[in-house]
Amino acid sequence: MKALHLFSIVSLGLAALASPTSAQQTGPSANSARYGYGVVDVTYIFKHYQRFTTSMENMKKEMESADGQIKTERDAIVEKERAREQYNPGAPEFKQIDEEIARLKAEFQLKAGKIRRDFLEREAQVYYQTYQEVSNAVQYYAQQHNIGMVLRFNGDAIDPNNREDILRAINKPVVFQNNVDITPDVLALLNRGGTPGGTLPAASAGAATKY
Template identity: 50%
Template structure:
């Protein structure tokens, strides 16, 4: 039963995939099936993957929220320090505020460390989940198109004024491809699926 369910799910994914590819009518990968070889620009997909972009934007907003929270607590410490300086060193009030400031600094350090760790782990999960999703989409496309191998390549043109860009182009694994770039089809499928899964999104036709 599980095998049948998986097969049915794969068939539905294939319909969505090739529906997206057909509607795009993009000749970039026209020869991939003919040669049994394809290339894909993973960097381009990540930069234009709707779910990935939305997730990273959410990360950015949360980071800014944490940053604002930290600044607010730092300001409280500054005010407490200014208040402490109004008292005579060694006085009960001075000692009390001094101990309070030490506790505030320690608590802030722990809070920042925990939240930073949480954000780093969350970012890593976003990258991993997206990588798995992209890999599965590439596999699905290759299997249904009879493609035996899919190579990663960089379709970005070299910037003659940027040394790093030129070096990246020199070190490309693929320097020429004859219409075997399946990047547009894979990206179209991923974004089409993202739209279908979003609240109020339309389902693939």
């Protein structure tokens, strides 16, 4: 089974949300309301969104537990194979153990495959749910601060010795942003549980959030 892929800026709090109409004077998102657009690092948010990272850690522990159970069954098959070697291939005991090993291997493959599929499906659901929450939080923040467009960008530093990093830098859609990074504010909104009421608003019908 493959390990879950667990997908850096400090959260600045929700001072701006207390007074939505007032523009921030300093910080990464200081100019977002002024220019009417912002950028957000979704990958960074996934890495630091507490509910998402907790869900991923819990799933990782469950996978480790399931892997331990699978290993026990795999070891039992190995022991059967060692027991089979004590008999000649033509002996009835050899044939009996050989058939049992074939049955155990088939059951093992089915069980291991099901466990893997179940975890992958659950992982996909967690990613989807988190993306919906991030999308709704971005939309809410943008509406509260009169931001007409939010673009997705990557704020990771570029390693000049890493070919993939260099290619990512060449192909990134946002080449420059002048203090319109709303990532810390959106992350703070998510980690505080959403809006002041404690929930995240659903995206408005027909209003797509841009990334």
